[in-house]
Amino acid sequence: MEDRTPVVLRGGTVLAVDDAHSVLPGTDVLVVDDRIAAVGPALEVPAGTREIDARDGIVMPGMVDTHRHMWQTAMRGYGADWTLTQYFVWYYLESGKHFRPQDVRAGNLLAAAEALDAGVTTVVDWSHGLQTVDHAEAAVDALRAVPGRNILAYGNIQQAPWEWSASSDFQAFARRQIDARDDMLGFQMAFDVTGDPSFPERAAYEVARELGVPVTTHAGVWGATNDDGIRLAHEAGLLDPSHIFVHAATLSADSYHRIAATGGSVSVSTESEQSAGQGYPPTWVLRAHGIPVSLSMDTSVWWSGDLFSAMRTTLGADRSHEHMDAHAKGETITCCTLRADQVVDWATRGGARALGRTDLGSVAVGQKADLVLIKNEHSPVSFPVLNPHGHVAFQAQRGDVHTVLVDGRVVKSEHRLVGVDLPGIRREVEATVEYLRSTMGEQAWTAGMNPEVPETKILDNPYTYTDYASGATHGQG
Ligand SMILES: [Zn+2]
Incomplete structure (x- = not known):
């Protein structure tokens, strides 16, 4: 040391x-x-x-961010006007597959530097662009190169979770990471649960259990994941306090009960939920169910990698909901329920607790x-x-x-x-942007800022690896 x-x-x-x-x-x-x-x-x-x-x-x-797709940071600001559907088109269907290991590395380096600069000292790298173990090695390489605390949450949007998690490549990589795991770099698994009644994601949960690592899922995301995924995982006995549910916006009370009962927490990305469309930022309903909250900013493709914005928009969204709810009943809110000290707590201790790190997130001796x-x-x-x-x-x-x-x-x-080679990171990011731009072609690159939504299954299911689609998500009954 x-x-x-x-x-x-x-x-x-x-x-x-x-x-x-x-x-x-x-x-x-x-x-x-x-x-x-x-x-x-x-x-x-x-x-x-x-x-x-x-x-x-x-x-x-x-500050602690419990959900950030660091690999996407080389595309900073590109998707400022996107909806979630446009994000799915660009990353899940069309262009996400172009990212090479060095592109994941470039994004992670920039994201890690950006986090530290904003006082975000711990980040869950929700790394769902890991098409190969080489991509994962590149992600880790970057996280180790910058002096922040990170958790690699391993994922791969290009392949089914029950497939990549079963591969010997992944399992060997995971065991290496778990053996090398220390205070500065942790390990989790990141995947979504579509709600397919045959529950193929069970296999990925079981791998996580065998490895002894937490799982994080995008849950309650309009058009992608709903109550079914939470019910299936809960009924299979796979939910526990280490589980971080991201967004958890479009859900019924039944799901909040299951999350509360198993001790899980929710990572709220208010800026993301507000402009991408996962559902209304859910702090107001999480409070009602006593579910622990942490904050996150999701991706720099749209938003700033600081949690000041997250605290500010979370206060705004929560209070906006409270006022509008009261107005609908002809009432007036005279005292806001959500206070500034509470969002500061969520941005620090809330994230630490979600990660089981009681030694982080507060200023006290020891x-x-x-x-x-x-x-x-x-x-x-x-x-x-x-x-x-x-x-x-x-x-x-x-x-x-x-x-x-x-x-x-x-x-x-x-x-x-201090100790961050920003000019070096800039060169790597520029090389990535140059590569993606030339691979896609100028026309697709420009169009990508406002991608056309192709006539595909995407409105019912953004995941290329499954045909499962739920009419329920879109009220088609
Ligand atoms: Zn996300």
């Missing part, structure tokens, strides 16, 4: 992210090795400790030292800080992320990434 200099963040307003959502003004945080060693005013620190002035700033835990200092002397938005949770949720942005620590190491300092 390399030597780490102790670090102290002096005099910031600390958001502890505990049950009381404590705010500690004028507080120091001392980091020794990979842990938070002390939290308090005017701390005495070991000789040689690096001092960081956090006065006028907010110190909070590193916790892993994943920390973010929000401070920007050049910004008129940096003062006054009257309501620190509200400031984080509604006022701050990635440019205000002054310092980031991961595992006790400073990875961003004075607004600049």
